[in-house]
Amino acid sequence: MSTIASEGATKRTFNVRAFVNRWGILLVLIGMSALLAILTIDGGQSIFLKFRNIVNILRQSSVIGIIALGVTYVIITGGIDLSSGSLVAMIGCLSAIVAREIYGLPVILPIIVALALGFLAGAVNGALHAKFKIPPFIATLGMMVSARGVGFLITKGRPIDNLTQTYQYLGQGSILEFGQNFFVPIPVIIFLLMALIAHFLLSQTRFGKYTYALGGNEQAAYICGVNVDRHKILVYAWAGFLTSIAAVVLTARVSAGQPSAGLMYELDAIASAVIGGTSLQGGIGTIGGTVVGTLIIAVMNNGLQLLGVSSYWQQILKGVIIVTAVVLDTMRNRKKMGK
Amino acid sequence: MKRILLALLVVVVLAGAFIGCQRQEEAETAEVEPAAEQLHIGIAAASFDDKWMSYMHEGFEVAAEDADVRITMVDGRNDSSIQQGQIDTFITQGVDAIILVPIQVQSMAPILDEAEAAGIPVVAVNRLPAEPELNRLATFVGSNEEFAGRVQGEAIAEMLGGEGDVVIIWGEIGHPAQIGRTKGTKEILDQYPGINVVREDTSVWQRANALSLMENWIQAGFNIDAVIANNDESAIGAAMALEQVGMLEDVFIAGVDATPDALQFMKEGKIDVTVFQDAYGQGYACIDAAIKAVNGEELPQITDIPFLPVMPDQVDEFLALWGVE
Structure with missing residues (x-):
């Protein structure tokens, strides 16, 4: 198209495009929710919009959501983390072992064990990538396979149960309770809190700036004095740390550490980040986007199950939405480059 | 940073050595001392890391001792190429006979080719292969998945008095146990015009997924009188979701596996029926079948080791089986 002919319209279309670029994924979430709200109207009231259902959605999305926060950082550096699901299982089991009622240890101990282990496992991922120059896909694939094995080894394949009440509270409890009508589950609080911290770190600190710099242009970052190796290790360790929080929440939620837990969670977390606009090429992504991406997956699962859609279709739709999100993302980027 | 890396490396190496040692121990204990003129049976286990399977392995060992045959058991580490x-x-x-716990029933043909060429009979256990492979086995020892589903269906139908709305939670879609158990359940429920299956969906065997699924179903607001889950973990997830909203009392729940956790839930009155797959019995029967095959005796195509229904009054008995007091 001739540039001169479109000159007049440029200003207006630019604004619409900028608006959609910035808020597009949120609009999708709102649109989906509105549609589901209408489709689930039963006896004059929308089931989807009931307070308890909204709480269910938030609680159901919290584990994947917390993992996805860390995965967002990793993807922004241009990396990938496949180990999250297995780490959730391994860390959950180890944490559960420490949290068993028979030992009666204070709740802080199983949490510390989990967080330390998550940080360490993440650091190993990062070190394998940064120091030994192994592509992150392979480094975290190795961790994914080994961690799953460790989980089975230490539990001999069976769930670790009988956890202390305080520990279970982290997954099952809630605050601000007003009878059955209003309550905020602990997992949701933890998710929101971690999302705020992750957002602040990414957008307001040097740690965040380096993260973007690595993904944008590693060479340039290096020349500008960023300690690339150290920062990579820290980013993966931070992702591992967040994964361990998710592991504690999940373990407490289902009252057991399970070596088979967290199956495919890494893919859901990656999908959440990507749907939320994080680019697999690196350098682009926001925590807000990832939270919205997580909610889109959770809303979709919830809505389709409320409606009783067959699980074959649920899977197909989930795949379509993920691919659509990435296609839109690449088209958007191509347009930017074309300018 | 270097020092930290070094420390990590040491930890990893030590952990590896530790795991290696354990493996060796297991391999040693798995070997029963040979004597002259004994039959030698090779057992290709799927995985030594599976609690349930370990009871099957115990069945192999005890049966071998009883029949005075020599066994060599190896760990396939859930990898069909291994x-x-x-x-x-x-x-x-x-070896005189091979007992195979197939890791992938789809990739059994090459194994059977080689065994056939060497004239060694193969007994497969637990995971049912398709027709062409099944026909080439000396026998298949296993439990009929549909039977487990029927046991669940019958128990729930009786509890409901032949009337009510049932939801079914599947395991991993396409898994032989998911297909068989669901089919068996529906076969029974179909005989009761008053019983309707209102929803079915998958938890991929996972407690956490079943919990979310059940939450969403409860929220959808339709009537639920009973939950039939393809496995105990899913039944537990459903029980947790129902308990959370105070509906557990009004809903019957059925699982399969009789895991220690599920039995505990049953003891607390949260799960109403589960089904026990007799791992030990499967292992024991394999050795018998292998000896018969070597002696050229006729064997049925399928040696069925029945599932056992577990009701609340038998909980302690089955908990003891798992070594839980």
Whole structure:
């Protein structure tokens, strides 16, 4: 198209495009929710919009959501983390072992064990990538396979149960309770809190700036004095740390550490980040986007199950939405480059 | 940073050595001392890391001792190519029979080719292969998945008095146990015009997924009188979701596996029926079948080791079986 002919319209279309670029994924979430709200109207009231259902959605999305926060950082550096699901299982089991009622240890101990282990496992991922120059896909694939094995080894394949009440509270409890009508589950609080911290770190600190710099242009970052190796290790360790929080929440939620837990969670977390606009090429992504991406997956699962859609279709739709999100993302980027 | 890396490396190496040692121990204990003129049976296990399977392995060992045969048991580590190599070794060793816990029933043909060429009978256990492979086995020892589903269906139908709305939670879609158990359940429920299956969906065997699924179903607001889950973990997830909203009392729940956790839930009155798959019995029957096969006796195509229904009054008995007091 001739540039001169479109000159007049440029200003207006630019604004619409900028608006959609910035808020597009949120609009999708709102649109989906509105549609589901209408489709689930039963006896004059929308089931989807009931307070308890909204709480269910938030609680159901919290584990994947917390993992996805860390995965967002990793993807922004241009990396990938496949180990999250297995780490959730391994860390959950180890944490559960420490949290068993028979030992009666204070709740802080199983949490510390989990967080330390998550940080360490993440650091190993990062070190394998940064120091030994192994592509992150392979480094975290190795961790994914080994961690799953460790989980089975230490539990001999069976769930670790009988956890202390305080520990279970982290997954099952809630605050601000007003009878059955209003309550905020602990997992949701933890998710929101971690999302705020992750957002602040990414957008307001040097740690965040380096993260973007690595993904944008590693060479340039290096020349500008960023300690690339150290920062990579820290980013993966931070992702591992967040994964361990998710592991504690999940373990407490289902009252057991399970070596088979967290199956495919890494893919859901990656999908959440990507749907939320994080680019697999690196350098682009926001925590807000990832939270919205997580909610889109959770809303979709919830809505389709409320409606009783067959699980074959649920899977197909989930795949379509993920691919659509990435296609839109690449088209958007191509347009930017074309300018 | 270097020092930290070094420390990590040491930890990893130590952990590896530790795991290696354990493996060796297991391998040693798995070997029963040979004596002259004994039958030698090679057992290709799927995985030594599976609690349930360990009861089957115990069945192998006890039966071998009772029948005075020599067994060599190896760990396929859930990898069919490793298993393939182990079968080759068995054939080179010249075992008299092979007991196979197939890791992938779809990739059994090459194993059978080699065993047939060497004239060694193969007994497969637990995971039912398709027709062409099934026909080439000396026998298949296993439990009929549909039977487990029927046991669940019958128990729930009786509890409901032949009337009510049932939801079914599947395991991993397409898994033989998911297909068989669901089919068996529906076969029974279909006989009751008053019973409707209102929803079915998958939890991929996972407690956490079943919990979310059940939350969403409860929220959808339709009537639920009973939950039939393809496995106990899903039944537990459903029970947790129902308990959370105070509906547990009004809903009957059925699982399969009789895991210690599920039995505990049953003891607390949260799960109403589960089904026990007799791992030990399967293992024991394999040795018998293998000996008969070597002696050229006729064997049925399928040696069925029945599932056992577990009701609340038998909980302690089954908990003891798992070594839980």
